[in-house]
Amino acid sequence: MIKNTILSLFLVLGSMTLTAQEKDSTKEGRDGTNYKDKPIVTNVTNTIFMLKGMGGNIAVQDGIDGVLMIDTQFERISKFIEDIVERETEKKVEFIINTHHHGDHVGGNKNFSREGATIIAHKNVRNLMTNALIEKEGLALRKKLEEDINAAEKQQKGSGKVEQLKQTIATRMEQQMEKIEMDHEALPAISFDNDLLFHYNDEDIQLIYTPNAHTNGDILVYFPKSNVMHTGDAFVNMLYPFIDAENGGSYTGYLNGLKRIENLANKETKIIPGHGELASISNVQELSRVLELYYTRIKTAFLQNKTEDQVAAMRDFTKIYDDKGYGDGFITTEAFLRSIYKEVEKNEGAYKRRNDAKQKKYEESQKKAGN
Template identity: 40%
Template structure:
């Protein structure tokens, strides 16, 4: 159910920028931001789109919602009349893949990590409303792939069980620009889709992997939020690590979820910086953290219980042996 809601448009982020008018009269807010000489970020209702412009054509990362793609295409044409030749989906959520079918019908070739296509296929089967098969990525990969396009090497790599189980990041090596997809929410608490393979530890590991590839001068296009930096990425890693450890300590101390939700000190410093003002509230973030801790601790506690019983059995055997020797 959660996946269905997400795909149908659960992310409706609003940006305070100039408005454009759609055919049906609704206002769509978009902003095209120059990140580097050839790389742009397009903000609108949905995940941030990445765009590479050059002599070969247009390379696109994510495409937001189908109902807004006409405006997005018009925005792209203000920079280049060349076609969008390639599109990479960073994961399967609808605010990043909703316009896939429209893009495919214009001749764009869609790429993704294997699990993205699998998730989209599952949703096509479960949805009562028919979703066109064109929305499925045509080419998939397991770990990574490289494009040589618009005069630069574009490295696309998988990060495991982070925001989802099919996340990909895209690094423009010459321009030194990284698109993270939703593994990185800049300055806000992230949504981590734990029902579809995501995990807090996976996000931390994924961002740490990205740090090994980029450098301190890299410009970062997040899944949501403004263009970030290497230090912004590190700040998110620290935020996730710190809050997770605090919630874990509370869980170990036998605090219930309800009790932990009332512990405002857990996230006080980050709340003061506006982290809870995004789509994911402080309460939703702490609830997710508690669930992740409980999931991890359940296996640990189970093993501890097994070890305890094993020790009790050994002690009982020693006692029985001692009794026999006395007799």
């Protein structure tokens, strides 16, 4: 009954919503041109450059076949990014590769796909983007709004406020649904399982799946001839990484991903991280050491009955990296310690509970024997 009311209100309010959205997008466009932190272009090789700006690092390859771009940063600065890429290459972008599904890496997809670019990503990226659109923003919102209507109806039976609330809710739902429709243009047109070889600009580009690392859709993009790699957020330079456990990321997967990068790269490999400055293999090795050290220390603390809050306050082993600026990015030292604690709890919790129970049983038997 309520569902039907919402649906019929969608139809009625459809045109009103469109006007509101048009206004919004104009405002967003203006924000884009006022954008302060201008992206910095860094030449990596003769054919590849890096674009460092507001979101994740972008890599652009320009060659005889055309322009390939890795990741697209945010939607609101996308026109600006497009101008820079066209200025540098004098071409339109033909292909886009997404390293994973986060908004600071795929936000500009819609703009570039409207301009004719074909988007490629791992199939989990497409799934995560679709799920995020439909599940999170659509169905979950609908459920919440239906609950709100129910609560309002119970509280204010007969008053005009319920009708008003229903209208507001329907408008918001409609806006959301429209957003979902529009964002279909942002989805990858080509997706793949495991790895993919991509032959472009006289290079056999390897798209390498690194499962359950930063998310469950990460790929490394490796240009063996140029000896350049874009790692997405499977590696961030001199920063604590975000392990997005909700979307399939894990400590073990992240570490495996770093080892994979170390195996592919040599001392000369130029590594474009998801965030941070252009890097080399030694930076990747350092992050591996950070992860292993923190996990070991937190595991010990966990087995000694330290709580998450106690672990989050530990700074003895983090200081050396905190001083280098590892905690100055999106993930603070505290957030990183908490994320590793959760991983330790997940991996070691069952073992600890078994051991604690055994210990308790032993202590009780000793007590009995003593009596």
